[in-house]
Amino acid sequence: MFKMIWNIAKTEMQMLxxxxxxxxxxxxxxxxxxxxxxxxxxxxxxxxxxxxxPYGCTQRLFSVYWGGVFVIMQKYLYFYIPLLTMGLVSxxxxxxxxxxxxxxxxxxxxxxxxxxxxxxxxxxLMIGLLFLFVLCSWxxxxxxxxxxxxxxxxxxxxxxxxxxxxxxxxxxxxxxPIVAAIGTLAVLMILNMIGGWWQEYDLVRDVTYWLAISGxxxxxxxxxxxxxxxxxxxxxxxxxxxxxxxxxxxxxxKVRFSITLSKNLGVIxxxxxxxxxxxxxxxxxxxxxxxxxxxxxxxxxxxIVAKLDGGVTITTYINVLEPxxxxxxxxxxxxxxxxxxxxxxxxxxxxxxxxVYYYDTTANSNLDRQFPGKSLREKMCEVCKIYGLDSxxxxxxxxxxxxxxxxGENNTFVRQIVxxxxxxxxxxxxxxxQRFPSEREISAAFKRMVMKLxxxxxxxxxxxxxxIGGKDRDYSLFANEKTxxxxxxxxxxxxxxxxxxxxxxxxxxxxxxSDMREWLTSEEEANLQQYIDRGGNLFILGEPKxxxxxxxxxxxxxxxxxxxxxxxxxxxxxxxxxxxxVTREAVDNISYEFEVMASRHWVLSTxxxxxxxxxxxxxxxxxxxFKTDSTGVWNELETTDFVDDVVRLNPEVGEQEKQYATxxxxxxxxxxxxxxxxxxxDADCISNGEFGRRILRAQASNYTLITGGFYWLxxxxxxxxxxxxxxxxxxxxxxxxCFKMIKWLFVALLPILLVxxxxxxxxxxxxx
Numbered sequence: 158m159f160k161m162i163w164n165i166a167k168t169e170m171q172m173l174x175x176x177x178x179x180x181x182x183x184x185x186x187x188x189x190x191x192x193x194x195x196x197x198x199x200x201x202x203x204x205x206x207x208x209x210x211p212y213g214c215t216q217r218l219f220s221v222y223w224g225g226v227f228v229i230m231q232k233y234l235y236f237y238i239p240l241l242t243m244g245l246v247s248x249x250x251x252x253x254x255x256x257x258x259x260x261x262x263x264x265x266x267x268x269x270x271x272x273x274x275x276x277x278x279x280x281x282l283m284i285g286l287l288f289l290f291v292l293c294s295w296x297x298x299x300x301x302x303x304x305x306x307x308x309x310x311x312x313x314x315x316x317x318x319x320x321x322x323x324x325x326x327x328x329x330x331x332x333x334p335i336v337a338a339i340g341t342l343a344v345l346m347i348l349n350m351i352g353g354w355w356q357e358y359d360l361v362r363d364v365t366y367w368l369a370i371s372g373x374x375x376x377x378x379x380x381x382x383x384x385x386x387x388x389x390x391x392x393x394x395x396x397x398x399x400x401x402x403x404x405x406x407x408x409x410x411k412v413r414f415s416i417t418l419s420k421n422l423g424v425i426x427x428x429x430x431x432x433x434x435x436x437x438x439x440x441x442x443x444x445x446x447x448x449x450x451x452x453x454x455x456x457x458x459x460x461i462v463a464k465l466d467g468g469v470t471i472t473t474y475i476n477v478l479e480p481x482x483x484x485x486x487x488x489x490x491x492x493x494x495x496x497x498x499x500x501x502x503x504x505x506x507x508x509x510x511x512x513v514y515y516y517d518t519t520a521n522s523n524l525d526r527q528f529p530g531k532s533l534r535e536k537m538c539e540v541c542k543i544y545g546l547d548s549x550x551x552x553x554x555x556x557x558x559x560x561x562x563x564x565g566e567n568n569t570f571v572r573q574i575v576x577x578x579x580x581x582x583x584x585x586x587x588x589x590x591q592r593f594p595s596e597r598e599i600s601a602a603f604k605r606m607v608m609k610l611x612x613x614x615x616x617x618x619x620x621x622x623x624x625i626g627g628k629d630r631d632y633s634l635f636a637n638e639k640t641x642x643x644x645x646x647x648x649x650x651x652x653x654x655x656x657x658x659x660x661x662x663x664x665x666x667x668x669x670x671s672d673m674r675e676w677l678t679s680e681e682e683a684n685l686q687q688y689i690d691r692g693g694n695l696f697i698l699g700e701p702k703x704x705x706x707x708x709x710x711x712x713x714x715x716x717x718x719x720x721x722x723x724x725x726x727x728x729x730x731x732x733x734x735x736x737x738x739v740t741r742e743a744v745d746n747i748s749y750e751f752e753v754m755a756s757r758h759w760v761l762s763t764x765x766x767x768x769x770x771x772x773x774x775x776x777x778x779x780x781x782x783f784k785t786d787s788t789g790v791w792n793e794l795e796t797t798d799f800v801d802d803v804v805r806l807n808p809e810v811g812e813q814e815k816q817y818a819t820x821x822x823x824x825x826x827x828x829x830x831x832x833x834x835x836x837x838x839d840a841d842c843i844s845n846g847e848f849g850r851r852i853l854r855a856q857a858s859n860y861t862l863i864t865g866g867f868y869w870l871x872x873x874x875x876x877x878x879x880x881x882x883x884x885x886x887x888x889x890x891x892x893x894x895c896f897k898m899i900k901w902l903f904v905a906l907l908p909i910l911l912v913x914x915x916x917x918x919x920x921x922x923x924x925x
Contacts, residue, residue: 242324312377
């Protein structure tokens with residue numbers, strides 16, 4: 158049987174390469190892939206020559222970037238395959254050769270598998286052309302990630318085979334090759350689009366989404382082998398080959414239509430059932446072949462998920478009347494949204510995802526303008542009409558309020574995580590470009606449920622910055638703004654007000670003292686000293702105009718705020734807006750967060766800041782975190798109007814031009830633990846107003862002081878460390894002359910060799 162299949166495949170390959178179509182496709186495919194490869198290589202080389210480190214050169218050339226060779230070529234494969242398969246069976250039908258095959262001792266199974274096998278061989282030739290680019294890159298890319306590209310080639314090959322199986326089936330339906338090609342394109346178009354069809358029906362949604370062939374190769378290209386995707390291609394290939402065999406049997410044996418239809422439906426049903434089984438999270442198997450396991454949760458997240466014993470349900474609440482509610486409530490939003498938790502379900506397959514749709518009052522001023530005078534339900538119905546939604550899906554305000562109180566979340570898009578033991582946590586979306594939570598925020602929400610996380614106490618009662626106020630000077634964004642990604646509450650901390658009128662509770666791990674307007678009472682000072690003596694951590698934010706109040710507090714740690722206000726003569730910024738830069742000591746000793754800040758030359762914007770100077774040794778290890786420039790900065794003692802006046806350095810009145818520390822970290826061993834303290838000379842740097850400041854000269858990243866500083870203060874508990882190792886393939890050994898040689902090799906020489914190969918075969922055949 159195998160010999161007969163091979164003979165048919167060999168005959169088909171001979172006929173294919175005796176025609177110009179096969180050679181034309183190879184030439185066109187090679188030119189397109191070569192040009193894409195050369196463009197990506199050129200971009201990488203130019204980036205390297207400009208001084209940038211091209212991390213992930215392998216991915217730049219082949220996979221995740223928009224211009225990667227594999228990413229681009231998989232989008233165009235469906236143009237090539239129908240031209241190859243359109244005559245596989247149809248030419249035999251039109252010429253009558255199919256009757257000769259029927260009269261021979263060859264089964265329909267052997268005929269179809271043999272013809273498909275010829276397409277598999279041709280697909281290997283196409284993959285072979287891409288493999289030439291891989292071999293070339295392997296030679297000049299440092300630490301080339303070969304498993305990544307080999308997995309991508311496997312995905313592309315499976316995609317070619319799936320397209321070929323569909324083409325074989327369509328070719329069996331007609332005697333006209335052109336009709337078969339058009340039919341193949343139509344089926345491929347349907348399979349690319351079907352993932353978005355009938356999403357409003359729960360039962361049909363899973364089937365149509367699984368049937369979609371679009372994106373099936375993406376995980377392979379990114380270096381992740383998933384059993385669901387692998388089985389998808391196998392099932393699709395077997396399905397269409399089986400349908401082709403049933404079709405030929407019906408013609409050859411003159412089987413009744415009802416029997417043929419039942420066989421076709423049975424094969425389709427079986428394929429869908431197997432596909433459903435393969436998509437079950439508990440049955441999926443994964444293999445991440447990338448060098449740094451980029452497609453897998455980081456070890457810290459895996460450790461957190463491993464502690465989530467028992468059932469976990471994530472319920473998403475969607476209010477159709479909120480500004481983006483119509484998008485969240487759209488039927489096509491559901492399945493892609495579920496994929497956000499794919500990496501977590503890989504390690505906890507029993508995790509359940511639920512969606513609840515409702516309508517209720519929310520901050521959406523457009524509703525009143527669009528639908529004036531209408532009731533809440535009428536507004537909901539109007540929105541449903543506009544966006545084609547079923548109004549019966551949405552629970553009324555009374556129904557949703559009886560189920561859960563979402564007023565604290567302003568009735569906006571939110572997820573509630575509930576464990577089997579009753580523990581709960583919120584997961585929100587944020588007011589930034591990314592919008593949805595990343596691995597850091599999701600893992601922080603899970604971590605709340607498996608361990609006791611640090612509690613931050615915000616001191617009040619002395620004119621400090623408010624953790625709930627909305628003024629520019631307040632700290633609501635930094636502390637508990639639900640839509641701000643870097644807010645402490647979204648990174649795993651609990652934030653609450655604390656008073657020193659009594660002893661600080663034992664569960665308070667960090668106290669924030671900001672810009673006090675009046676000094677502590679003796680009782681309060683004693684309670685603060687008790688907290689310090691027990692080794693409690695502190696984040697103290699001073700302000701130049703509160704120097705007399707704050708200096709006694711700074712003095713407890715051997716520091717004081719310098720006299721005057723730090724200024725810098727700058728044409729772009731107001732003189733009293735100082736851009737402080739992170740120190741190497743902070744990068745090495747405080748948090749990895751500051752490494753990114755340093756490498757990208759981000760700054761800390763500190764308006765109206767005083768310098769910090771050490772006046773005594775209190776036994777702390779001192780780590781300067783942020784410093785000003787070493788020149789052009791001084792403590793201004795005379796000028797007070799920084800808008801209209803011009804600042805001038807006057808050493809005679811005590812003004813000193815030098816480098817000043819604006820943020821300092823202190824640590825010591827105290828009461829059996831490491832006590833950590835951060836001092837700043839500016840209380841505005843993490844205020845609501847400063848997060849909205851637009852820096853003209855450099856990129857301000859004040860939120861890094863929050864994430865990096867509190868990571869250190871919480872002993873690395875939160876924010877979650879989701880770092881991955883740097884990609885090792887960060888250099889290409891290609892010079893300008895070498896690049897030109899590579900360009901001509903793949904864009905010109907390789908296609909010319911293919912053309913000459915086709916001409917040689919054609920001339921040799923003519924000679925025979």
